[in-house]
């Protein structure tokens with residue numbers, strides 16, 4: 001066959017790369033036309049609707065459950081209770097040998113027990129022909145209980161907290177030198193107690209599942225941050241082969257950690273479909289989300305700092321109490337940031353945890369770090385007041401050269417630059433250092449800073465890349481898209497690696513039939529997938545180069561592989577080369593594929609090896625300006641700047657959005673968010689979007705974000721995850737600005753006006 | 758009632774919300790359900806051009822009216838949202854866009870707001886008038902930029 005080879009093209013420069021550019025998100029059109037379909041939006045001819053009945057006691061047993069009235073409603077198909085329904089297999093015990101065992105939100109075997117472990121636990125499921133019928137009939141189910149004593153009051157129980165155990169991934173304590181003695185001897189010291197309330201993710205898409213069985217094969221439409229573990233978990237719980245389960249999750253309407261575990265709604269939808277033989281949709285009400293999906297723990301924290309007159313820290317103490325549920329959840333890494341932020345010679349860190357009879361807590365955007373940085377960064381600010389020193393200057397005097405605890409090198413850390421750039425851009429020099437001295441009309445104006453910190457991690461992913469005869473490059477990996485721009489950034493990376501136009505790359509994701517991706521959590525997905533895509537592309541290039549060197553008449557015959565570059569839609573060496581289309585046609589192939597497989601063992605080995613050498617993290621400097629109404633003490637955030645040292649930024653547009661998104665959630669944490677739990681009975685009393693106050697348009701000013709764009713020497717493409725670093729430090733920056741405006745230190749979130757009056 | 762230009766004959770119980778009628782009976786899933794209580798705006802549609810929370814509306818009340826959901830929208834805002842990254846997960850987006858269309862019409866008609874009024878459309882006006890539409894992903898800046906771009 002004779003083929004025409006392309007003319008030589010000029011060498012590619014960085015300006016032609018996609019990585020780093022502000023590329024529109026690939027799924028933007030689908031999301032702005034209504035074409036994007038979420039888990040509750042798949043229709044089946046025999047679709048039935050499920051609704052949950054929730055327990056109204058915190059702990060006890062169900063002694064009877066009367067379903068007659070519910071069953072009598074026309075259109076009700078079945079009412080599932082522990083009396084009527086065959087139990088699922090119990091959830092597995094968490095084990096590091098099978099990481100998927102960690103995906104269970106709680107250890108409760110729903111409808112497999114008469115035990116009630118929290119107020120709101122689902123105890124029955126109504127399946128009906130319409131959603132209205134299911135909801136109405138659910139309100140008619142009448143349980144009777146034997147109540148048992150329950151510990152539901154965090155304030156009362158926190159004194160029973162015990163030291164949290166360290167895990168392979170996260171350490172719960174640290175000691176260096178003698179921090180208490182150093183604190184006692186310090187000429188300047190602060191010793192503060194902080195408290196933070198429970199908070200809820202409140203993704204605007206409530207959790208929803210559409211489950212369809214065909215024999216032992218299950219199709220599940222589900223918004224999840226963890227497709228592979230969810231699939232494995234369901235296989236275990238229902239005693240069916242894993243390969244017969246298909247999970248489809250192309251769009252997730254926000255997750256923030258709340259869709260990272262398997263909660264009751266998913267299991268009960270699948271169970272209801274199994275029992276009734278119908279396709280079942282269980283779209284949780286907002287209230288049901290509060291009752292079945294864990295949220296952020298409440299915390300109480302102590303931060304004590306001792307310093308010399310010149311600001312150098314001599315003692316750093318950070319201790320915390322968080323809570324879990326008796327049937328699940330885990331202690332949060334509240335002091336994790338404090339391990340790495342300041343060069344104190346004496347450090348004491350200790351996380352404690354208490355079990356309550358409440359729904360398990362779970363990861364919510366920067367679990368631990370978001371509330372831990374609130375306490376630490378507020379205390380540093382308070383120390384600056386005590387010393388009469390600029391709070392940025394105080395931080396810079398304590399900026400460590402190496403990790404304060406482990407002595408490892410930082411894998412690149414440019415907090416000094418971040419603060420310097422931020423101070424200049426924000427006009428920090430215009431800040432009058434006195435409290436309450438700045439005014440704009442009647443408004444009290446305050447400016448505050450705080451440091452952001454989140455570790456950079458990487459998991460394992462399996463990725464396939466396939467070059468098709470038409471020139472399309474297909475990237476296949478079961479990634480999760482909850483708004484981070486997942487497909488877009490991986491397409492950019494693959495396009496650069498293979499030298500093809502972005503429009504020719506298609507990323508397939510959100511499907512359990514694809515090679516398993518990493519979970520979307522811990523800010524790990526992008527880096528993990530990038531490493532997989534880079535490795536798969538390298539492999540594909542090698543295969544293609546081999547073909548090009550052998551293909552009859554190929555201008556690359558005899559060239560050295562090392563001289564061959566992937567660019568301009570083909571392979572080129574010096575002035576010679578051929579397009580991929582030409583190459584595949586010459587080689588008589590309709591596609592060429594390369595695959596890399598992720599391995600848990602290799603991941604753990606790499607993680608432990610690297611941890612001894614480097615501390616890797618995304619950091620940043622938040623600058624906040626508030627206006628406080630002197631009559632009502634209402635706080636309005638008027639300006640914001642975040643400068644981040646977050647490694648290589650892959651997509652300037654989606655990255656800015658993600659960082660802003662973290663900051664906006666941090667503003668909610670600072671000023672309004674609070675999941676109110678009745679201390680007497682453990683019931684969430686504001687399970688709605690009208691009484692749980694998220695930031696709205698009017699609460700959010702223009703948020704400036706900048707980054708240093710300095711690659712991390714030890715991360716793929718030099719990138720660091722940015723999903724969580726944005727929220728860390730935000731609440732402290734607000735509190736510090738309020739302190740500057742009003743002279744008052746609020747150490748108890750959220751900063752509502754009653755605390756300032 | 759007419760949905761996105763097509764006549765839809767619907768026989769629903771009086772208690773069925775417009776949102777459920779659209780999503781569950783007609784398969785029009787562009788309008789989203791975030792709270793079912795009028796608190797989030799994800800379900801916003803246009804009824805004869807006026808923005809409403811379809812979860813708070815009963816389907817039978819809209820007999821004979823023209824309902825426009827995101828599927829029936831063809832507006833420069835849609836591209837502006839993509840260009841300005843006024844979205845992340847996309848779940849609030851249908852509601853934000855429908856709401857913005859209704860809001861621009863309200864403003865043009867001189868409807869006042871708590872932010873001050875009916876003069877030129879400022880960013881603060883947009884923020885105030887769009888505050889019924891929550892975005893947990895925090896895409897607010899991009900949304901305001903997109904609306905300002907189109908309003909100009």
Ligand code: FES
Nearest residue numbers: 793795797798812
């Ligand atoms: S679903 Fe209608 S306002 Fe939330």
Ligand code: FES
Nearest residue numbers: 845849892893894
């Ligand atoms: S884009 Fe996710 S809630 Fe707005």
